[in-house]
């Protein structure tokens with residue numbers, strides 16, 4: 001089986017990967033520490049589309065990602081993943097997830113970390129090993145299958161985490177600042193690798209970042225959110241075509257950065273007077 005093939009057909013297919021409508025999240029409702037984290041969020045991520053979420057700290061980016069992953073329940077509104085309610089999508093493992101910390105298990109080899117989601121699904125040992133080999137090849141770590149996570153650099157660990165997230169051929173990747181802890185050069189290299197992998201596998205991606213250049217470089221659309229309660233203030237379409245060596249120095253790239261920066265500036269947090 002190649003990375004493009006799944007038992008359920010092409011990842012993503014023609015169905016929207018995510019459909020969020022009227023989504024609201026209030027933490028601790030009715031208590032003195034009540035927080036309205038998100039209000040009235042409508043968002044669709046199309047098949048194979050790369051969408052980034054950016055906004056001031058605390059605007060609800062991670063909460064939105066967690067709602068899509070069904071790790072927290074909405075207060076109002078609906079979340080559909082691959083045209084299924086989020087709860088069902090979680091049960092069906094319709095998405096892969098990667099966070100800032102790779103979350104690898106130290107006591108398992110690289111290959112066995114990648115195999116983990118397949119073990120949960122009851123794949124045979126041989127199938128799991130073959131699939132892990134294929135994915136480690138995809139992320140350029142074929143020679144490190146037998147290593148342990150602490151023998152790898154931070155960037156390599158993140159690549160393993162991405163391989164693990166892709167293991168079950170999910171139609172959707174959810175990523176929360178996966179490159180946030182990496183140096184700039186490693187980060188740029190992994191951005192290119194991620195785009196290559198997404199293009200090859202047809203996976204849709206919802207990606208949280210604090211970096212404007214990262215959001216613009218990676219995305220088809222950048223969703224700019226306001227300070228709490230988080231709302232979508234603007235969705236910036238990015239049209240950079242195929243990313244090449246020259247993209248990061250190209251006028252359309254700088255235009256995209258300026259547009260996102262301007263949208264963010266409109267959301268500046270007002271600091272209360274002392």
Ligand SMILES: Nc1ncnc2c1ncn2[C@@H]1O[C@H](COP(=O)(O)OP(=O)(O)OP(=O)(O)O)[C@@H](O)[C@H]1O
Pocket residue numbers: 027028035036037055056057058059060061062063064228
């Ligand atoms: N489990 C929780 N209980 C109570 N409040 C929460 C919980 N999780 C998040 N919040 C609050 O919801 C708001 C949004 O948090 P969230 O982590 O989604 O923001 P963010 O945009 O991802 O922030 P950052 O950019 O700093 O990572 C914050 O005010 C946060 O304190």
